[in-house]
Amino acid sequence: GAVVSQHPSWVICKSGTSVKIECRSLDFQATTMFWYRQFPKQSLMLMATSNEGSKATYEQGVEKDKFLINHASLTLSTLTVTSAHPEDSSFYICSAFEGGIQETQYFGPGTRLLVL
């Protein structure tokens, strides 16, 4: 149980275009999902908290107009990187919060974004 998927796993895009990444909890409902980015050989950095049916909460220094988050259902959150630039190239990972007994974040497999 507690499986989280992400799509796509890899994306290459041109500078100035927008990219949407989907995060789905496959076998549980998640009122809260989190979005992280990870640079090579570094740990995970929390970007934002996504709550179903309400606006996302962004961490300090993360541009909310740049990284649009939508949590339209209890199993799906999306992250859209708008007007992507090479410095946005990174590994983006989502997690879904399983709020039962475990109260644990389960992570997706990640999406590698390369902006040319």
Next chain:
Amino acid sequence: EDQVTQSPEALRLQEGESSSLNCSYTVSGLRGLFWYRQDPGKGPEFLFTLYSAGEEKEKERLKATLTKKESFLHITAPKPEDSATYLCAVQAISNDYKLSFGAGTTVTVRA
């Protein structure tokens, strides 16, 4: 601010050579301490949650323990498939279930 420090940064082990990883933390009210395993190019895989000092949890060759200031992840008789980066994270009571991660310990087990 919550802080998590993991040591060592990297650990090279011979197959069967047991060792421990350390996670030191400061947090304003601990809700839980989490251990994850991350393989290259993949998302973290959940291993354990520890909630209170003195608690221990085991899974195959891994055992996690918790004190008021640190947690240890013991790897007993490791195998090459245990090679990964092990991440420690804390969740504060006041923090809406957010996790603060350490930098990780990269373990390499040679056959």
